[in-house]
Ligand SMILES: O=C(O)CCC(=O)C(=O)O
């Protein structure tokens with residue numbers, strides 16, 4: 371989420387329909403996998419519509435989506451990535467600020483969190499990465515998790531296109547239960563998280579915003595994409611980026627992150643600006659296998675991964691849409707859930723004005739052009755998904771520009787904490803700034819304490 375998306379929640383939605391449903395040359399060449407089960411043009415069964423505690427009608431999609439679809443046989447239908455079998459994680463020691471590889475052994479690093487020996491998380495065949503200015507060993511994603519991810523998706527997705535401007539693939543699940551649990555635990559245990567605070571000026575008043583969840587982000591830059599070997603970056607070919615100010619495809623410095631690291635003593639040598647590369651490495655090792663799998667499954671490329679951790683039921687994200695100008699025109703956003711189960715609500719933005727034409731990415735057409743009353747119904751009747759571990763939702767086509775989504779607060783511990791990763795394709799430097807500002811930005815540094823099973827503050 372970003373300030374802009376928060377604004378788009380607080381402000382009345384745009385009334386012009388001119389920005390809706392026009393496909394441009396920049397749109398990704400989405401394809402619909404042949405095995406997608408379509409729920410397009412099907413009315414939602416009445417029995418799935420219930421009133422929630424506030425008397426608002428909610429369509430419970432768990433009763434609409436067929437959860438019992440047999441999985442593709444792992445020998446017959448698995449999606450094998452190119453180069454499968456070559457482990458994503460190679461021995462690596464970090465880099466200096468010029469991108470030179472640093473020696474991996476002999477570091478005299480003192481670990482503020484040294485009680486945590488993270489060795490068990492690593493692929494036993496590979497040495498741990500270290501970096502003199504980052505206090506934790508940099509683990510490799512265990513090989514069995516990488517291998518299992520490369521055999522995903524585990525189930526065929528259901529396409530939901532039965533409501534105006536909705537174009538969504540629902541993988542229930544995308545990763546099998548064991549892989550989901552181990553991967554979710556790996557991400558929670560190994561990634562640095564932030565509790566971002568920022569000021570928001572609205573109508574002349576400045577509000578102090580405290581983001582009600584833990585966040586972290588990994589991106590390469592807007593000209594690049596994840597690489598199969600978990601290495602640094604590879605410039606995307608054939609995609610001209612107008613006015614890019616970056617000459618080389620390298621991870622960006624993350625000044626706010628560096629300041630935080632310095633403040634809390636993560637950096638022993640402040641003149642060395644390399645920790646961000648180390649963190650990029652960590653993210654790359656963690657996320658690249660999933661990014662590659664989902665690129666293959668959905669025919670879209672990604673260059674950013676945003677991670678949310680909802681530690682209790684009080685952590686949440688309010689209604690917003692991810693339709694910022696720095697994403698592609700009709701962005702495809704792949705959203706994964708791990709560990710605790712939380713509700714995901716979606717509702718159509720209230721639209722006034724001319725009727726838009728609707729064609730879904732899957733090529734289906736809404737049976738008739740949606741009427742204003744169909745749109746208002748979709749705006750007044752939220753859809754509810756229970757996001758279970760391993761689930762993936764791909765929101766694409768006109769969905770982001772027309773629908774809002776949220777993870778509401780709920781009583782209790784939020785299922786023991788939930789991890790969410792969204793993969794996105796950022797097109798401009800402004801997107802990079804935005805992502806780092808609102809997902810790393812100001813506010814404290816946190817890391818999971820495995821012994822106490824809670825987030826630990828390093829601020
Ligand atoms: O946690 C989720 O499933 C949603 C996260 C989200 O909407 C976002 O990060 O923009």
Ligand SMILES: [Fe+2]
Pocket residue numbers: 371690691692775
């Ligand atoms: Fe979102």
